[in-house]
Amino acid sequence: MSELMYLSSKPMFVHHLKNLSAILKTAARDAKARGIDPAVILNARLAPDMFTLTRQVQIVTDHAKGCCSRLADVATPVFVDDETTFAELEARIQRTLIFLKELKAPQFAGSESRKIVMQLPIGTLSFSGLDFLNGWSLPNFYFHYATAYNILRHNGVGIGKRDFLGVVPGMKAKGEIAKMMAAKPAVKAKKKKKQKKKKKQK
Amino acid sequence: MSELMYLSSKPMFVHHLKNLSAILKTAARDAKARGIDPAVILNARLAPDMFTLTRQVQIVTDHAKGCCSRLADVATPVFVDDETTFAELEARIQRTLIFLKELKAPQFAGSESRKIVMQLPIGTLSFSGLDFLNGWSLPNFYFHYATAYNILRHNGVGIGKRDFLGVVPGMKAKGEIAKMMAAKPAVKAKKKKKQKKKKKQK
Numbered sequence: 362m363s364e365l366m367y368l369s370s371k372p373m374f375v376h377h378l379k380n381l382s383a384i385l386k387t388a389a390r391d392a393k394a395r396g397i398d399p400a401v402i403l404n405a406r407l408a409p410d411m412f413t414l415t416r417q418v419q420i421v422t423d424h425a426k427g428c429c430s431r432l433a434d435v436a437t438p439v440f441v442d443d444e445t446t447f448a449e450l451e452a453r454i455q456r457t458l459i460f461l462k463e464l465k466a467p468q469f470a471g472s473e474s475r476k477i478v479m480q481l482p483i484g485t486l487s488f489s490g491l492d493f494l495n496g497w498s499l500p501n502f503y504f505h506y507a508t509a510y511n512i513l514r515h516n517g518v519g520i521g522k523r524d525f526l527g528v529v530p531g532m533k534a535k536g537e538i539a540k541m542m543a544a545k546p547a548v549k550a551k552k553k554k555k556q557k558k559k560k561k562q563k
Numbered sequence: 564m565s566e567l568m569y570l571s572s573k574p575m576f577v578h579h580l581k582n583l584s585a586i587l588k589t590a591a592r593d594a595k596a597r598g599i600d601p602a603v604i605l606n607a608r609l610a611p612d613m614f615t616l617t618r619q620v621q622i623v624t625d626h627a628k629g630c631c632s633r634l635a636d637v638a639t640p641v642f643v644d645d646e647t648t649f650a651e652l653e654a655r656i657q658r659t660l661i662f663l664k665e666l667k668a669p670q671f672a673g674s675e676s677r678k679i680v681m682q683l684p685i686g687t688l689s690f691s692g693l694d695f696l697n698g699w700s701l702p703n704f705y706f707h708y709a710t711a712y713n714i715l716r717h718n719g720v721g722i723g724k725r726d727f728l729g730v731v732p733g734m735k736a737k738g739e740i741a742k743m744m745a746a747k748p749a750v751k752a753k754k755k756k757k758q759k760k761k762k763k764q765k
Contacts, residue, residue, distance in 0.1 A: 365567045365675065365693070373697050407609070408716045473567065484738020491567070492733030495575050500728055503705030510706075511713045514610045526702055531694030536686020 367469035370432055370494055372530065374425035375461055377506055380527040381421060382454045384510060384520055389447040391518045399447055405512050416442075417509040418450050421502060422457040428498035429461055431477050432490055433468035569671035572634055572696055574732065576627035577663055579708055582729040583623060584656045586712060586722055591649040593720045601649055607714050618644075619711040620652050623704060624659040630700035631663055633679050634692055635670035 392399045403415045412420070419442050430437040438460050444450045472490035479486040488497060510525050528543050539546055594601045605617045614622070621644050632639040640662050646652045674692035681688040690699060712727050725744060735747050 365571075368693060369567075369571060369697050376698070377702070407713050408719070411716055481738075481740055483743070484736060484740035486740065486744070487735045487737075488731070488733050491570060492731070495571050496578070496728075496731040496734060499701065500579070500705065503702065504709045504712075504724065504727060507706045507709035508713055511609050511710055514613055515717070517610070522706065525706060526698075529690070529694070529698040531690050532698060533689045534686060535689075536683075538683055538686035538688065541685070542688070 364466060364469075366432060366472045366490065366494065367466040370469070370498070371429050371461055371464055374429060374502065375458060376527055376530055377502070378422070378425055378454050378458055378461075380524060381418065381506060381509065382451060383527075384513065384524050385418070385447055385450060385454075387520055387524070388513050388518045395517075400445070402513070402516055402518075403445070403447070403450075405516050407508065407512055407515060411508070412505075414509055414512045415444055415450065417505045417512065419444065419453065420505040421509060422453055424498055424502040424505065426457050426460055427479075428494060428502070429464050431479070432472040432494065433464045434472070434475070435464070435468070566668060566671075568634060568674045568692065568696065569668040572671070572700070573631050573663055573666055576631060576704065577660060578729055578732060579704070580624070580627055580656050580660055580663075582726060583620065583708060583711065584653060585729075586715065586726050587620070587649055587652060587656075589722055589726070590715050590720045597719075602647070604715070604718055604720075605647070605649070605652075607718055609710065609714055609717060613710070614707075616711055616714045617646055617652065619707045619714065621646065621655065622707040623711060624655055626700055626704040626707065628659050628662055629681075630696060630704070631666050633681070634674040634696065635666045636674070636677070637666070637670070 388402055389399060391397075392402050404413045406413050419440070422440070426440075427437050438456075440453060440456065444453055473494075475490045477488050477490055477493040486497075507525070510520065513520060523542060526542075532542070534542050534546065590604055591601060593599075594604050606615045608615050621642070624642070628642075629639050640658075642655060642658065646655055675696075677692045679690050679692055679695040688699075709727070712722065715722060728744075730745050734744070736744050737748065741748055
């Protein structure tokens with residue numbers, strides 16, 4: 362059960378933070394190509410009382426580090442929310458990935474039933490680790506990740522759901538969809554990879 | 564581990580389908596109040612090459628029933644995608660909830676390592692149950708749920724993230740945030756209720 366807490370949190374956050382990083386790089390290139398001030402995209406919102414793209418990305422990283430640190434029972438690193446460029450957002454994502462990298466599966470053992478307490482300026486939230494992951498962290502993380510994606514789509518950035526999902530970990534594909542999803546073919550491609558490596562080394 | 568597969572899927576889908584149902588009711592009321600043809604909202608998109616609200620809602624239900632049926636190893640019910648009104652979308656959500664209700668925790672036992680094969684018109688996807696849940700079903704479900712929400716926010720419907728999250732299962736709250744999240748108070752309210760009852764009886 363404990364291994365599942367780890368597998369359902371850290372590797373998934375890492376996976377999607379890398380996807381988000383790639384999406385933001387596409388967005389930065391796109392702004393340049395279209396001659397749009399990056400700040401316009403970074404400050405874009407879907408509604409006047411919704412957060413900007415920059416804030417959405419900050420919150421995505423907050424939920425990733427907030428969830429994993431609490432499940433692993435270590436202090437949550439605090440980031441100052443002062444990013445104003447694509448490069449700074451990328452640095453924040455990388456800082457989050459570096460923090461997550463240090464957290465190992467055994468630290469998540471038993472976290473499903475451990476009490477998680479979140480001290481906030483306006484009160485306290487508490488849950489079991491499992492309720493915290495399923496009812497708080499994952500919905501919040503995906504909400505802000507999807508909203509960041511939607512802001513970019515709404516502003517004409519050429520990304521698709523494949524970019525959002527990334528190369529789905531452990532998924533194998535056969536037929537037309539294999540190419541669409543950039544997934545591992547159902548027949549193992551290990552040999553091909555080795556051949557490619559060899560070619561590169563040449 | 565198996566109980567966790569159940570707890571991380573069915574109850575979460577049920578929870579959010581009920582949230583989505585409430586959000587769509589708000590949207591329908593809002594359209595009426597503002598004198599907007601409901602079809603305008605139902606056909607709204609965030610980008611010309613993204614799906615409409617109606618399609619987003621259909622896909623949300625598809626991922627909920629598709630995920631749980633496969634993890635529980637029963638046939639996935641097929642719904643015709645012919646909804647054109649808020650009432651019909653509500654009926655689809657309710658049909659999904661009725662289907663999910665019949666699936667019990669023991670049916671999910673061992674699903675984390677069982678091979679899940681999705682036959683699609685354009686090929687086949689396969690995963691372990693755990694990879695299917697974490698890398699396919701949850702990201703897809705939340706993606707379309709958040710996008711449905713974002714379409715409504717973008718069109719001025721008065722909903723907030725509290726509606727998206729719903730009353731987080733198992734969460735207890737203290738202080739200002741308790742009211743904001745409509746959560747159970749951290750100090751059990753049973754005793755207080757009893758005391759109030761007693762006072763009333765006096």
